[in-house]
Amino acid sequence: MKFAREGFPLILSAAVLALLAFVASWFLIGIVLSLLAFAIAGFFRDPERVIPEGEGLIVAPADGKIVSVAGVERDARFATAATRISIFLSPLDVHINRMPVAGRIAEVEYRPGKFLAAYKEESSRQNEQNALGIVDVLGRKIGVVQIAGVLARRIVCRVKLGDNVARGERFGLIMFGSRTDLYLPAGCRVEAVEGQRVKGGETIIGRFV
Numbered sequence: 001m002k003f004a005r006e007g008f009p010l011i012l013s014a015a016v017l018a019l020l021a022f023v024a025s026w027f028l029i030g031i032v033l034s035l036l037a038f039a040i041a042g043f044f045r046d047p048e049r050v051i052p053e054g055e056g057l058i059v060a061p062a063d064g065k066i067v068s069v070a071g072v073e074r075d076a077r078f079a080t081a082a083t084r085i086s087i088f089l090s091p092l093d094v095h096i097n098r099m100p101v102a103g104r105i106a107e108v109e110y111r112p113g114k115f116l117a118a119y120k121e122e123s124s125r126q127n128e129q130n131a132l133g134i135v136d137v138l139g140r141k142i143g144v145v146q147i148a149g150v151l152a153r154r155i156v157c158r159v160k161l162g163d164n165v166a167r168g169e170r171f172g173l174i175m176f177g178s179r180t181d182l183y184l185p186a187g188c189r190v191e192a193v194e195g196q197r198v199k200g201g202e203t204i205i206g207r208f209v
Helices: 005-023 027-043
Strands: 057-059 064-071 082-089 094-098 102-113 129-135 140-148 155-157 170-174 179-187 188-190 204-208
Touching: 005 027, 082 188, 082 204, 102 155, 129 155, 140 155, 140 170, 179 188
Parallel strands: none
Antiparallel strands: 057 204, 064 082, 082 179, 094 170, 102 129, 129 140, 140 179, 155 170, 188 204
């Protein structure tokens, strides 16, 4: 099992503290810290995914539960967006974000904000977030927004403006519970439904027609 590199300092810190507690014969504290180290390792797990192949496919940018599939009336960042799909990630979900399509990073915009519960509708507008605009080879623009939640205090984005990316490629993560919104333009057939659980980089949630 792979782990996100951002988690190694936290995992090692908890493991070292657990070891010191056992050396000092503080067995109960050692057990608690050991469990904490395993929990942190579980959060930062980074499993391999089978990326589907085919023209026009759009895959989930995150693991979790789809809490909203809604029309978009107006969004300054994604003027061509027609549909927004919102995925809620609990602390138990894999938190690695993956690219929904292959293309070029045309926009990167970080926006500070609040830390409301990520399953709430207003978190899409008010919470701290990082937005990416991806343009595919046919000029179609897809938006992905990493949104912090109540526990999430750090958004990690590993790509920058001008980068070329592949469908299903890892591009970042959000620490300890969050939300990822996907903005799709007109001309996409949405195959995701509210309440559905998805896997980042693997579950097909739409396609261009």
